[in-house]
Amino acid sequence: MSNITSATNLQSADVGLSQTDARKFFNNFYAFDMSVGAADDVVTAFFEKYTNNKQSAKIIASAVIYTAKAQNIDPMSVLTEFAKMPPGQLTPYLAAFINASRAPTSFVGLKVKDNTNPYVSRSVLL
Numbered sequence: 001m002s003n004i005t006s007a008t009n010l011q012s013a014d015v016g017l018s019q020t021d022a023r024k025f026f027n028n029f030y031a032f033d034m035s036v037g038a039a040d041d042v043v044t045a046f047f048e049k050y051t052n053n054k055q056s057a058k059i060i061a062s063a064v065i066y067t068a069k070a071q072n073i074d075p076m077s078v079l080t081e082f083a084k085m086p087p088g089q090l091t092p093y094l095a096a097f098i099n100a101s102r103a104p105t106s107f108v109g110l111k112v113k114d115n116t117n118p119y120v121s122r123s124v125l126l
Contacts, residue, residue: 039076063098070101
């Protein structure tokens with residue numbers, strides 16, 4: 001009978017984590033170190049040319065820089081590839097590049113057509 005286990009409401013043993021360690025982990029969960037250099041200013045200037053808005057250019061440039069560094073790619077090499085594209089084709093490639101490191105539930109720039117059951121769609125009045 002010594003191998004029988006039972007449920008208990010006793011506290012578990014301390015495994016060495018204090019409450020301050022847990023707070024430090026969760027407070028810095030979304031914080032990451034990223035160095036900003038002169039090349040990053042070039043990426044911002046590139047997107048400022050297309051958006052004509054400094055704030056949106058900074059946001060797009062930061063997303064591109066973050067994605068490039070997450071994939072261990074130099075942001076300047078990404079910029080040279082983007083510079084080769086015509087302005088009308090930059091948007092879908094930019095969305096595909098940013099989506100490369102995102103979760104499938106948070107893709108940007110993609111529109112999925114709804115497939116409605118034909119029996120349901122014929123019942124809807126237009």
